[in-house]
Amino acid sequence: MVDKKELQRKYLQLQILRQQMTAMLEEKAVVEERINELSSTIDSLKKLHSIKTSEEMWSSLGSGSFVRAEIKDTEKVVIGIGAGIFAKKSAGDAAETLEGRLKELNTVNDEIMAELNKINIQLLALEPEVEKLAGQQSA
Template sequence: MPKRERENKTEKKKPKANSQHELQEKYMELQILKQQINSYVEQKQAVDEKVGELSSTIDALKSLPAVKKGEEMWSSLGSGTFVRSDIKDVEKVLVAIGAGIVTKETLPKAIEILESRAKELNNISEEIVKQANSLVERINELEPQFEKLAEEQQN
């Protein structure tokens, strides 16, 4: 085989090896991006669940003024467990402020605190969506490149 033909065959093999490596890199990057998106989806679901819980609590607090002192009602202990209780005071409630600390607050102040938390969580949820969308854009850039490299490898 003439030297020139051998050089041409060698040159053709090199790009294929490089494109094989590039194909693997693109594949790995796509997989990592997809895992990150799944993580963002889980985070957003957890945040949205917490916002829903806060919303329910805010609604319950707003309905407390209609409850009369001495009236009997079911009170949540958490995890879907309730206890029958007599209402003695609807003017003040205990609100968890973090690190296992609770504080006694007026009803309006408690509602304000919870609405503030819900707003913060909604902002976090929006940020998660933005970050996930940027990953989706990157995936949309990479997929055609990956498909092109895969097609070149098959030919």
Template structure:
């Protein structure tokens, strides 16, 4: 009877660990998605930075191709190579010099890189915790198997 109780306790602990493993895996997936979004934002900032540096080098009234979506472009003349309109969030945009815009982009990129590093650190911590829980679950599964064998042997003899 004591072996059955021990087997039941092992089973419950194993179920608890499996639930915890599933929770950790879900958290890790969410953090990976967050990291992907951050990296996408960093890439977008890098493209904007390159574009603004290119605009800064233009002479007045030079023709450029402006993307309008679906790999389509229109020809346009850039008349002001000193100032740009920059979105600052919540649908609000302000006029800034290109240098101010580049500085703002650099600040945003640094914030995103910090957020990415923090997310990667959290992901690494969760991965270590997951590995430990999986190791414990494996040990419990082996204990359960052993307890079942003992119960079978004592019941059959």
């Protein structure tokens, strides 16, 4: 006869693992979104030198809204350096700073992937156990 408490314990463990996986997948999506945003910004910074001053372009206001703007300076940009503080840097220095952040985020993304793989292995091992115990319980 199957121990009902053992089945409940394993089922609870299974549910916790599933919740952890869901939370980590959400975190991974946020990190990947930030990676894409940084990659796009770095690409734009690297192309900035090819834009002539006094050229017009569409400038993002956020939330999918844009305004026509005239380029006054392609040498310097303002970037956030953390804690609501901004600094004026050359486009090249700004790209380097953002590439450092991108490298850190890629490391975080790799760590999340490794943890997701561990959780998945645990789930794949635990699910058949729970099904077997549940089948024995109903028999």
